[in-house]
Amino acid sequence: MATVVELPLETYQGVVEPDWCPGCGDFGVLRALEIAAQKLRLPTKDIFVVSGIGCSSNLPGFFHSYGVHSLHGRAMAVASGAKLANHELHVVITGGDGDGYGIGLNHFIHAMRRNLDLTYIVMNNQIYGLTTGQASPTTTKGHKTKSTPRGNVELPINPVALALVSGATYIARGFSGEAKHLADLIAGGIAHKGFSLVDVFSPCVTYNIVNTYPWFKQRVYKLEDDKGFDPTDTEASFKKAFEWGDKIPIGLFYKSEEVTYEETEPALKKGPLVRQPLTIEKKLFDDLMAEFY
Amino acid sequence: MGREFTVGIGGAAGDGLDKSGDTLAKSVSRLGLHVCAYNSYQSIIRGGHIWLRVRIAEEKAYSHGDHLNLLIALNQDTVERHAREVESGGAVLYNSDRFTCETSLLRDGVVGLPVPVNEITKPLGRVLPIMQNTVLLGALIYLVRLEFDSTVGVLADTFGHKGQAVIDQNVKILRGGFDYAKEHFVPLMKDAWKFSRIRRPFVTGNELFALGAVMAGCKFYSAYPMTPASSILHWMASHGEKCGVVVKQCEDELAVVNMAIGAGHAGVRAMCGTSGGGFALMTEAIGMAGMIEAPVVVVEVQRGGPSTGIPTKTEQGDLNQVFGASQGDFPRVIIAPLETYDCFWCTVEAFNLAEKYQLPVLIISDLLVSEHPETIEPDDLRYDVPIERGELVTEWPSGNGRYKRYANTSSGVSPRVLPGTEGAEYVAATDEHDEEGILISDVFTSPPVRRKIMEKRMKKMELVLKDIKAPVLEGPADAAVTLVGWGSTGGVIREARQLLAAEGIKTNQLQIKYLNPFHSKEVTEILRKSKKIICVEVNYSGQFARFLRAETGITVHDKILKYDGEPFEPRIISEEVKRIVAGKPRDLDVSMEEAREMAYHYIRTHLADAARPTRVEMVKGNSHGEPVWVVEIVKRDTGEKSGELEIGVKTGALHAWQPVAAGR
Ligand SMILES: Cc1ncc(C[n+]2csc(CCOP(=O)(O)OP(=O)(O)O)c2C)c(N)n1
Ligand code: SF4
Numbered sequence: 040m041a042t043v044v045e046l047p048l049e050t051y052q053g054v055v056e057p058d059w060c061p062g063c064g065d066f067g068v069l070r071a072l073e074i075a076a077q078k079l080r081l082p083t084k085d086i087f088v089v090s091g092i093g094c095s096s097n098l099p100g101f102f103h104s105y106g107v108h109s110l111h112g113r114a115m116a117v118a119s120g121a122k123l124a125n126h127e128l129h130v131v132i133t134g135g136d137g138d139g140y141g142i143g144l145n146h147f148i149h150a151m152r153r154n155l156d157l158t159y160i161v162m163n164n165q166i167y168g169l170t171t172g173q174a175s176p177t178t179t180k181g182h183k184t185k186s187t188p189r190g191n192v193e194l195p196i197n198p199v200a201l202a203l204v205s206g207a208t209y210i211a212r213g214f215s216g217e218a219k220h221l222a223d224l225i226a227g228g229i230a231h232k233g234f235s236l237v238d239v240f241s242p243c244v245t246y247n248i249v250n251t252y253p254w255f256k257q258r259v260y261k262l263e264d265d266k267g268f269d270p271t272d273t274e275a276s277f278k279k280a281f282e283w284g285d286k287i288p289i290g291l292f293y294k295s296e297e298v299t300y301e302e303t304e305p306a307l308k309k310g311p312l313v314r315q316p317l318t319i320e321k322k323l324f325d326d327l328m329a330e331f332y
Numbered sequence: 333m334g335r336e337f338t339v340g341i342g343g344a345a346g347d348g349l350d351k352s353g354d355t356l357a358k359s360v361s362r363l364g365l366h367v368c369a370y371n372s373y374q375s376i377i378r379g380g381h382i383w384l385r386v387r388i389a390e391e392k393a394y395s396h397g398d399h400l401n402l403l404i405a406l407n408q409d410t411v412e413r414h415a416r417e418v419e420s421g422g423a424v425l426y427n428s429d430r431f432t433c434e435t436s437l438l439r440d441g442v443v444g445l446p447v448p449v450n451e452i453t454k455p456l457g458r459v460l461p462i463m464q465n466t467v468l469l470g471a472l473i474y475l476v477r478l479e480f481d482s483t484v485g486v487l488a489d490t491f492g493h494k495g496q497a498v499i500d501q502n503v504k505i506l507r508g509g510f511d512y513a514k515e516h517f518v519p520l521m522k523d524a525w526k527f528s529r530i531r532r533p534f535v536t537g538n539e540l541f542a543l544g545a546v547m548a549g550c551k552f553y554s555a556y557p558m559t560p561a562s563s564i565l566h567w568m569a570s571h572g573e574k575c576g577v578v579v580k581q582c583e584d585e586l587a588v589v590n591m592a593i594g595a596g597h598a599g600v601r602a603m604c605g606t607s608g609g610g611f612a613l614m615t616e617a618i619g620m621a622g623m624i625e626a627p628v629v630v631v632e633v634q635r636g637g638p639s640t641g642i643p644t645k646t647e648q649g650d651l652n653q654v655f656g657a658s659q660g661d662f663p664r665v666i667i668a669p670l671e672t673y674d675c676f677w678c679t680v681e682a683f684n685l686a687e688k689y690q691l692p693v694l695i696i697s698d699l700l701v702s703e704h705p706e707t708i709e710p711d712d713l714r715y716d717v718p719i720e721r722g723e724l725v726t727e728w729p730s731g732n733g734r735y736k737r738y739a740n741t742s743s744g745v746s747p748r749v750l751p752g753t754e755g756a757e758y759v760a761a762t763d764e765h766d767e768e769g770i771l772i773s774d775v776f777t778s779p780p781v782r783r784k785i786m787e788k789r790m791k792k793m794e795l796v797l798k799d800i801k802a803p804v805l806e807g808p809a810d811a812a813v814t815l816v817g818w819g820s821t822g823g824v825i826r827e828a829r830q831l832l833a834a835e836g837i838k839t840n841q842l843q844i845k846y847l848n849p850f851h852s853k854e855v856t857e858i859l860r861k862s863k864k865i866i867c868v869e870v871n872y873s874g875q876f877a878r879f880l881r882a883e884t885g886i887t888v889h890d891k892i893l894k895y896d897g898e899p900f901e902p903r904i905i906s907e908e909v910k911r912i913v914a915g916k917p918r919d920l921d922v923s924m925e926e927a928r929e930m931a932y933h934y935i936r937t938h939l940a941d942a943a944r945p946t947r948v949e950m951v952k953g954n955s956h957g958e959p960v961w962v963v964e965i966v967k968r969d970t971g972e973k974s975g976e977l978e979i980g981v982k983t984g985a986l987h988a989w990q991p992v993a994a995g996r
């Protein structure tokens with residue numbers, strides 16, 4: 040389904056200019072997605088980007104493809120339905136940490152269990168940006184925000200570790216300050232058959248004064264540079280998932296090949312549902328009716 | 333009127349009662365008789381009282397009626413609770429190895445018919461306790477003058493997959509019961525039935541929602557288990573593969589509806605189902621479907637509310653919720669099926685409306701119509717159902733310019749392009765947007781763009797109104813009383829009207845199927861001419877009556893309301909109509925039967941189910957500030973008095989339990 044030639048990057052740019060705050064991490068993620076799509080030579084008509092609500096969730100409006108800018112926390116479910124309806128689409132979900140790890144957490148976990156062939160990009164700024172700076176599920180403990188003036192008392196969610204125990208088959212973390220590296224991770228996720236998570240450090244320059252670009256720049260290192268690390272070794276992945284502090288890993292944490300939900304669903308054997316005839320055979324109708332006598 | 337006969341089967345959950353009921357109903361229906369059954373089940377899996385009524389009739393039966401001619405008791409409890417409901421000329425059939433039936437419990441002209449099940453089954457080797465049902469069923473065939481072979485056929489179909497030996501054993505047991513009855517009893521039916529031999533499907537509303545969906549081309553069904561909607565999921569799950577439907581049990585109802593909307597948006601016909609609690613979780617997404625103009629069908633099967641409420645009982649209490657679902661104004665259609673076969677057609681129509689007008693269609697059903705089985709006419713269902721997909725654009729040549737998903741058209745319907753189509757890429761947004769789908773909610777907010785797109789969306793409702801049938805008045809125009817109902821009460825109101833007509837009270841009936849959009853003009857015209865309007869609803873407050881007033885300015889003269897979990901029966905309505913016509917006030921006192929039922933509840937919860945109520949007497953002068961029902965309670969095994977319960981006639985308060993030991 041890839042195009043023959045690599046399309047210019049503008050092909051993937053929406054008509055509307057992003058309205059994020061200047062310097063917002065989400066610009067880097069948008070750019071990385073464009074590069075990934077270009078690299079994979081994806082036709083825009085076959086890409087379906089679904090988001091929830093949040094600054095980050097505005098992304099589909101700035102990208103050129105099909106998509107739904109859905110409800111806060113529900114992108115994963117909308118995307119799952121669309122994927123099952125037409126599994127030839129490359130379905131990408133984009134959103135924030137509040138959207139995916141807070142209000143939408145249940146869908147996130149279950150989508151991983153199902154191993155649906157979806158690519159989930161979370162712009163994790165550890166804050167609620169759109170609602171002007173409240174604590175999010177990934178806000179670090181002790182962090183003072185508008186809603187936690189005396190410091191956040193809850194532990195943050197660890198998305199990578201959560202994905203590892205929930206059955207995701209491609210788990211990565213990127214940094215929007217490293218757009219090319221991020222693009223590779225996203226492209227890898229889209230190309231991967233099964234559920235992919237790409238958690239992205241995408242700083243909110245307006246409301247998160249702790250986890251800033253310099254904060255991350257000082258700490259992140261690429262897993263690819265750790266020659267002893269093997270992302271198919273689950274135990275090693277777990278160890279890396281809990282690394283946090285002066286050194287924080289980015290890159291591919293885990294990858295495995297498992298059968299996808301779409302592959303096991305018998306009703307999809309004949310191809311995408313959207314292309315199936317609406318009417319069943321008369322004989323089948325007669326059989327169904329016979330059960331009622 | 334043709335002949336009819338009602339069988340009641342009572343026992344504990346786990347007694348295999350619905351299987352026996354099903355066998356009976358299918359046997360009868362194969363003879364060409366009509367059947368309408370109702371199962372008052374509880375949500376506990378074992379134990380608990382189950383009460384199934386099977387009404388058998390030569391003419392179409394619209395409800396389970398309010399007669400009882402033969403009681404099949406599978407336990408003592410059933411005898412005690414229902415024996416006195418059997419009408420003169422009837423009988424109580426029971427397993428005499430297990431318990432007895434005191435004649436003091438029976439009305440005049442009713443007989444107890446003991447069947448020694450062990451003795452009958454002994455020659456047949458090891459027989460499961462559940463087989464007592466089959467023995468009694470055999471006896472029933474004789475008593476009700478059915479045909480033995482018809483039931484043999486049903487058993488053969490039911491146990492076919494278990495092999496001939498199992499079929500044979502069942503038939504022998506059935507024969508044992510039949511022969512015993514033939515030898516010892518006389519048939520209860522005086523004359524033979526007229527068997528039309530027309531074969532009719534025996535179906536429930538939920539099965540028809542599922543079948544209707546499949547026939548309409550539904551390719552995606554999602555649900556989270558919730559009574560009484562689960563049987564749609566079960567049917568879909570067991571037939572999905574054959575029918576090419578992806579059936580998805582989701583993590584919660586939020587996922588259920590959002591997945592269905594995602595699938596609908598992507599271009600397949602998608603449906604989901606739930607009950608009131610699940611629907612509450614779905615509400616935000618229903619607004620989304622309205623906003624992004626995604627077709628989706630949602631079936632809401634009401635059960636008793638509020639909150640988790642009475643999961644296995646019926647009600648029409650979710651109307652306010654369904655009307656009020658989701659913030660803001662958005663187009664959506666609400667349809668309430670009027671009877672069982674209508675569940676099929678409502679679903680077919682729902683899919684067509686959803687796609688033609690690109691909006692959510694909500695089908696509001698209830699436990700009664702969704703779960704009670706009845707025979708319908710063979711041609712009530714059809715293979716070639718109409719399928720209308722509306723303005724679906726399959727190609728978008730580059731010469732067409734930029735595609736506007738939400739183009740401001742004069743009809744309000746914007747031609748729809750499905751994702752995957754070359755050259756028409758767009759993003760649908762739940763934020764307010766312009767014709768192209770571009771957000772106008774943040775920095776670009778534009779009041780006129782908002783105004784016109786809002787009008788565009790809402791305009792679709794005018795088209796829908798023209799597309800759906802206005803309700804018509806049933807019955808004589810000059811009737812003294814007009815009964816107004818909505819959804820599943822159509823049949824029982826019709827039967828109540830027949831009872832009233834027999835007593836010289838002329839009534840007509842307006843039954844509402846389409847709740848939104850609403851035919852205000854037509855309904856106003858009809859009801860303006862009515863002499864006395866009585867609204868009949870299965871809820872506490874008369875939710876439809878309030879809506880009717882809002883839509884038409886017409887205030888109904890009175891309401892007949894029921895909210896105890898059980899559906900209306902014809903006589904309940906006809907008695908209430910007579911009371912209202914006579915100008916008498918509504919009686920909310922605890923009746924003697926209700927006092928007895930309340931005693932059963934006390935016995936189950938506080939006396940380990942080891943006792944039963946006997947005498948019930950009203951006592952007026954006492955310290956409780958109201959008259960009380962004094963219910964005498966005796967031990968189940970010895971019959972020895974264990975105490976008295978005092979239940980307030982006005983409040984229903986359990987004022988006192990006076991055990992014998994404490995003296996009184
Ligand atoms: C059901 C619901 N609750 C609350 C909101 C308000 N809301 C919008 S975005 C948001 C949080 C956004 O945080 P996040 O997902 O991290 O995105 P960010 O803005 O940080 O990119 C909230 C609470 C909403 N739109 N819907
Ligand atoms: S508020 Fe934060 S997350 Fe939102 S656009 Fe501005 S910088 Fe980005």
Ligand SMILES: [Mg+2]
Nearest residue numbers: 135136166168
């Ligand atoms: Mg955030």
